[in-house]
Amino acid sequence: MDTDQLEGLVAQVHRLLVEDPDRPVTPSWMWSLGLYRSVVLVLFLLRQNPVQAAAGELFGISQATVSRRWTTLLPVVEKALAGHVPAPAEGSAGRVVLIDGTLVTTWDWAGEGTAMFSGKHRDTGFNLQIAATLAGDLLAVSDPVPGSRHDVFAWSQSHFPEAFAERDKLGDLGYVGTTIRTGRRRPPGRDRPAGDKEANRSINTLRAAVERAMAHLKDWKVLATRYRGPLTRFPNIVKAVTALAFYKKGW
Structure with missing residues (x-):
């Protein structure tokens, strides 16, 4: 994010704080850290996912202050x-849409472990669905669902089926049975035909672009390294990171 974008974001945050009559704080007195550096702190937490005590030392404030900001x-x-x-639907007009899922790992919170545990990844976390173009440009990110649910469920629970209903879609074998075009499974008890192998190879080559989009999204390390915060706050984090990814690209 360049300086102009950061200053523009701070200005928008300032306007929202001033205009919200229900918010108990105002930018004029709220922090010794200052609004600009407070916004930078939030972006730093999303970008690097440090423990809050470490962030406090870098910014010269206490962990409790970091938590409040x-x-x-x-x-x-x-x-x-x-x-x-x-x-x-607007961003994907006239394009082929690539779909893939990813697990964002979280702490194994007591009482949530079974729902959050992904048998495929052998870890706890949230399943996110990612949509991208053939050029690797991000199109959309779904709301998170517990990691125990497979990609087909996560796809069906997201807004993607309606948003991309009129688009050609490509996905991996985890989406067999949906409207997404996938490769072909090996017939039971037989070798995969040469034609199927070639078709699968072609689809996988095209699908590499969605993995690039996913990698760029996970430059925000709160999605790439283990999330330690309350699980109820994670949907807001996904929305914030998604918005930042588009904002950084000039949308």
């Missing part, structure tokens, strides 16, 4: 950038 400003940053997220 994070809790207060994360939803405001998300709201400020929401208008920069294009509608999936």
Whole structure:
């Protein structure tokens, strides 16, 4: 994010804080850290996913202050950038849509472990569905679902089926049985025909672009390294990171 984009984001956050009559704080007195550096702190937490005590040492504030800034400003940053997220149907017009799922690992919170545990990945986390173009440009990110649910379920529970209903879609074998075009499974008890192997190879070559889009999204390390915060806050984090990814590209 360049300086102009950062300053523009801070200005939008300031406007929302001033205009919200129900918010108990205002930018004029809220922090010795200052609004600009407070927004930078939130972006740093999303980008690097450090423990809050370490972030506090870098910014010269206490862990408790870091926690308050994070809790207060994360939803405001998300709201400020929401208008920069294009509608999936609009962004995908005339394009082939690539679909893939990824697990964002989380702490194994007591009482949530079974729902969050992914047998495929042997770890706890959330399943996110990612949509991208053949050029590797991000189109959309779904709401998270517990990691125990497979990609077909996560796809069906997202807004993707409706948003991309009129688009050609490609996915891996995990989406067999949906409207997404996939490769072909090996027939039981037989070798995969040469034609199927070639078709699968072609699809996999094209699908590499969605993996690039996913890798760029996970440059925000809160999605790439283990998430330690309350699980109820994670959907807001996904929305904020998605909005930042589009905002950074100039949407």
